[in-house]
Amino acid sequence: xxxxxxxxxxxxRFDDRSVAINDCSQLPVIGSVQDEAPGExxxxxxxxxxxxxxxxRASEKVIRALQPLSLQMAAETWLLHVAExxxxxxxxxxxxxxxxxxxxxxxxxxxxxLHEIADALRAEGIKTTALVVQGPTVQTILxxxxxxxxxxxxxxxxxxxxxxxxxxxxxxxxxxxxxSRPVLVVPTHxxx
Numbered sequence: 001x002x003x004x005x006x007x008x009x010x011x012x013r014f015d016d017r018s019v020a021i022n023d024c025s026q027l028p029v030i031g032s033v034q035d036e037a038p039g040e041x042x043x044x045x046x047x048x049x050x051x052x053x054x055x056x057r058a059s060e061k062v063i064r065a066l067q068p069l070s071l072q073m074a075a076e077t078w079l080l081h082v083a084e085x086x087x088x089x090x091x092x093x094x095x096x097x098x099x100x101x102x103x104x105x106x107x108x109x110x111x112x113x114l115h116e117i118a119d120a121l122r123a124e125g126i127k128t129t130a131l132v133v134q135g136p137t138v139q140t141i142l143x144x145x146x147x148x149x150x151x152x153x154x155x156x157x158x159x160x161x162x163x164x165x166x167x168x169x170x171x172x173x174x175x176x177x178x179x180s181r182p183v184l185v186v187p188t189h190x191x192x
Contacts, residue, residue: 046074046076047076050080050141051063051077052082052141058188059117063121067124067126070121077128078130078148079118080131080141082134084136084137107132107134111130115130137174138174152184154183156185156187
């Protein structure tokens with residue numbers, strides 16, 4: 001697979017697998033061109049992209065970065081929202097009916113929101129599948145990327161700072177460190 005960047009001033013390469021885009025209007029051109037015999041038309045293989053979003057306001061920037069990339073590459077795109085398991089339920093009975101209903105309502109709202117985003121992308125001509133999967137965020141993103149055989153993982157970076165990363169950790173950093181696939185990190189925070 002060949003990876004090129006339209007404007008080198010807008011990107012920073014972390015390592016050989018990840019790129020952060022500082023200006024989402026300038027996106028990397030990523031594609032895999034099949035080698036064909038001379039005289040035959042050269043075809044572009046369909047790229048598979050997994051975009052992990054948390055349904056926060058920051059997800060809008062990830063989607064804005066994903067749209068032109070998916071369109072340009074005629075990519076098959078998956079939107080993944082990872083719903084972390086409620087620690088109160090892990091290893092215990094599900095609890096009273098009212099608590100189960102609240103959790104079910106929350107998942108239903110997340111599912112509906114994700115499908116609204118996927119419908120909007122499909123309306124733009126992007127082949128999109130929406131997935132809500134429960135589990136530890138980083139591991140679930142990597143597991144789903146492996147199951148689907150994606151060529152690129154797209155995640156957002158909230159930019160909370162060193163203390164938050166020390167105490168809570170960073171999903172984008174965890175994905176970059178553990179992924180064997182290319183990762184596109186889209187900054188979603190405002191720079192000062």
